[in-house]
Amino acid sequence: MNIQQIQEARELYGIDGWGAGYFSIADNGNVVSHPTGEEHLTIDLPEAISKAKSMGIHPPMIIRFPQIIENQISRLHSAFKEAMWEYNFQGSHRAVFPFKVNQRREFIDSIVKCGYKFNYGLEVGSKPEFLAALSYELGEDALFVCNGFKDREFIDLGFIAKAMGKNVVLVVEGPDELQLILDQAKLQPQHCPYIGVRVKLYSRGSGKWAKSSGESSKFGLTTIEVLQCLKMLNEANLNEKLYMLHFHIGSQVTEIKRIKNAIKEASRVYAKVHKMGYKPVCLNIGGGVGVDYDGSKTSFASSANYSLQELANDVIYEIGEVCKNEDVPCPQIVTESGRVIAAYHSIVVTDIREVQSTESFSTGAEFDLFVPSDKPAHKGLSELKYILDNINRKNFVEYYHDAIEYYEEMFTLFNLGYVNLQDRATAEQLFYRICRRALFFSSYEKHQPEEFENLQQRMVSKFLANFSIFQSIPDSWSIDQLFPVIPLSHHEKKPTHKATIVDITCDSDGCLEKFIDRRDMRNVLDLHSPSQKPYYLGFFLVGAYQESLANEHNLFGAINEAEIILKEDGKWEITKTTIGDPIEELLITRNYEIPLLWESFEAQLSRAVSKEIIAQDEVARIKDHIKEYLNTTPYLRENK
Numbered sequence: 001m002n003i004q005q006i007q008e009a010r011e012l013y014g015i016d017g018w019g020a021g022y023f024s025i026a027d028n029g030n031v032v033s034h035p036t037g038e039e040h041l042t043i044d045l046p047e048a049i050s051k052a053k054s055m056g057i058h059p060p061m062i063i064r065f066p067q068i069i070e071n072q073i074s075r076l077h078s079a080f081k082e083a084m085w086e087y088n089f090q091g092s093h094r095a096v097f098p099f100k101v102n103q104r105r106e107f108i109d110s111i112v113k114c115g116y117k118f119n120y121g122l123e124v125g126s127k128p129e130f131l132a133a134l135s136y137e138l139g140e141d142a143l144f145v146c147n148g149f150k151d152r153e154f155i156d157l158g159f160i161a162k163a164m165g166k167n168v169v170l171v172v173e174g175p176d177e178l179q180l181i182l183d184q185a186k187l188q189p190q191h192c193p194y195i196g197v198r199v200k201l202y203s204r205g206s207g208k209w210a211k212s213s214g215e216s217s218k219f220g221l222t223t224i225e226v227l228q229c230l231k232m233l234n235e236a237n238l239n240e241k242l243y244m245l246h247f248h249i250g251s252q253v254t255e256i257k258r259i260k261n262a263i264k265e266a267s268r269v270y271a272k273v274h275k276m277g278y279k280p281v282c283l284n285i286g287g288g289v290g291v292d293y294d295g296s297k298t299s300f301a302s303s304a305n306y307s308l309q310e311l312a313n314d315v316i317y318e319i320g321e322v323c324k325n326e327d328v329p330c331p332q333i334v335t336e337s338g339r340v341i342a343a344y345h346s347i348v349v350t351d352i353r354e355v356q357s358t359e360s361f362s363t364g365a366e367f368d369l370f371v372p373s374d375k376p377a378h379k380g381l382s383e384l385k386y387i388l389d390n391i392n393r394k395n396f397v398e399y400y401h402d403a404i405e406y407y408e409e410m411f412t413l414f415n416l417g418y419v420n421l422q423d424r425a426t427a428e429q430l431f432y433r434i435c436r437r438a439l440f441f442s443s444y445e446k447h448q449p450e451e452f453e454n455l456q457q458r459m460v461s462k463f464l465a466n467f468s469i470f471q472s473i474p475d476s477w478s479i480d481q482l483f484p485v486i487p488l489s490h491h492e493k494k495p496t497h498k499a500t501i502v503d504i505t506c507d508s509d510g511c512l513e514k515f516i517d518r519r520d521m522r523n524v525l526d527l528h529s530p531s532q533k534p535y536y537l538g539f540f541l542v543g544a545y546q547e548s549l550a551n552e553h554n555l556f557g558a559i560n561e562a563e564i565i566l567k568e569d570g571k572w573e574i575t576k577t578t579i580g581d582p583i584e585e586l587l588i589t590r591n592y593e594i595p596l597l598w599e600s601f602e603a604q605l606s607r608a609v610s611k612e613i614i615a616q617d618e619v620a621r622i623k624d625h626i627k628e629y630l631n632t633t634p635y636l637r638e639n640k
């Protein structure tokens with residue numbers, strides 16, 4: 001095996017940075033997972049895919065590792081435990097998982113199961129999320145936090161959950177919501193849940209979600225509204241129900257300094273409320289912990305300049321200092337981290353179907369240059385051929401410019417009707433080969449001339465990946481988020497293509513043209529020739545928000561899934577599989593009624609029979625085919 005090449009691949013794709021101990025490239029050139037975070041326990045991903053295929057689960061597919069979820073939950077809790085010990089903090093820490101980050105049942109099942117021993121709770125922001133969350137048995141001390149805007153029904157659900165034994169906290173977004181709670185508390189005082197108040201902080205987050213916080217944020221109460229709520233509680237004689245102060249400064253906060261500032265401010269609010277005679281138990285610091293998608297550990301939008309431990313240390317230290325200074329008891333700190341818990345646990349795997357390149361050779365459709373044509377070859381063609389044969393490191397700039405001239409001349413002649421399609425094809429092929437050579441020579445220059453940088457971008461190959469960006473990584477389309485993308489095998493070989501990725505939707509936005517880099521961002525991804533089939537690409541760190549924001553553009557729905565568990569003996573097993581949305585279900589979501597579809601198909605078939613376009617005995621076969629297709633997923637199948 002080519003160990004040196006494999007080491008180069010590790011650096012090229014930065015996997016040891018963003019992989020966080022969960023993903024790496026093994027010495028056989030395959031990408032492997034270490035779901036328990038232990039380097040010697042591995043799951044070979046190409047092998048896992050073949051296993052899944054033998055069970056009927058084909059790419060595009062999601063591979064889930066519940067053990068990564070468990071490990072992240074445990075990393076979060078130990079980070080706080082360690083920090084509390086380090087700073088001799090007199091309060092405690094409890095965490096909840098925010099439902100909106102990934103509502104798939106398969107995923108929440110794992111969250112609840114792995115989190116039980118930590119009293120890990122849930123956080124919801126809408127009535128459907130509430131009802132789904134209510135169905136789970138949580139640990140006895142686990143919290144059930146309700147954020148978001150609430151009507152009377154939502155608040156009634158809070159009373160119902162309290163009656164069912166949940167530790168419900170209704171976090172109010174304004175005095176009107178509090179009034180609704182107080183009204184219902186008069187009727188059912190015994191079922192009144194805990195009350196929380198979301199505070200609008202002056203401090204802002206950083207990164208793409210900075211506007212979730214600060215004075216102009218749509219969330220939280222202003223200082224005067226906080227005071228108004230305190231007064232309302234006092235007048236209703238329900239001061240002891242004030243259980244939590246809450247803030248959340250936005251997702252993927254890239255700079256730890258921002259979190260520290262917000263914590264300082266929120267701790268003061270907590271202390272001052274205490275001094276007014278109220279006894280809130282919890283200070284809920286929301287989510288926002290960043291995931292280092294590019295492995296750079298910087299404040300760049302797709303990174304974060306701190307670790308979980310550094311975050312926990314700062315949070316505990318700052319809150320401890322303010323409480324000491326103000327002489328109030330330390331709170332129970334509640335965290336609502338979602339992204340950092342969920343992101344690592346899943347991978348989207350796609351197969352490459354086709355490569356579109358300016359040069360035909362990379363598609364395998366080698367076109368015979370100088371095909372015989374009825375006219376003698378044009379002068380332009382022989383000149384281009386001469387340039388291709390003679391371009392070198394000394395003359396490439398001049399020869400490249402000459403080639404542009406001859407190439408454009410061929411097009412002028414084509415437009416005038418003097419050139420046939422064969423000669424046009426030959427000119428294209430010669431020209432792009434010259435470009436490739438010129439690029440090769442220019443790459444040796446100290447300062448690459450700008451025209452060659454642009455040429456580089458024009459010469460990239462487009463790899464057609466069998467998936468929908470809108471379904472599987474919607475944030476890459478909507479907010480230009482970067483995810484690590486890497487071929488799952490072949491790392492023992494040098495990549496030969498500079499590529500961008502296009503998906504199978506009929507939308508020109510369905511493409512990826514920006515890729516992670518440790519120092520910056522890249523316009524191309526290095527890939528191998530996919531002629532060595534199968535060639536799988538993995539999209540990593542997609543477990544947070546991508547499934548909840550997925551949409552069915554072009555009616556491409558949820559993809560197949562396989563859940564993999566590593567066992568104690570070091571072997572692994574596919575423990576659960578889920579088939580993606582069949583076409584039939586996708587049609588139903590757009591109000592098509594399947595019986596009516598069948599009525600129409602049957603009417604058209606009998607008309608075709610009566611017009612003798614088809615024979616009666618073909619009808620059954622056609623209907624069988626339609627039935628089968630309605631029951632398959634919409635993605636491209638392997639052509640057998």
Ligand SMILES: *Cc1c(COP(=O)(O)O)cnc(C)c1O
Nearest residue numbers: 248251252287288336337338339
């Ligand atoms: C979205 C959200 C979270 C989760 O944020 P992450 O950045 O995913 O950790 C936590 N709390 C509230 C109130 C939220 O709206």
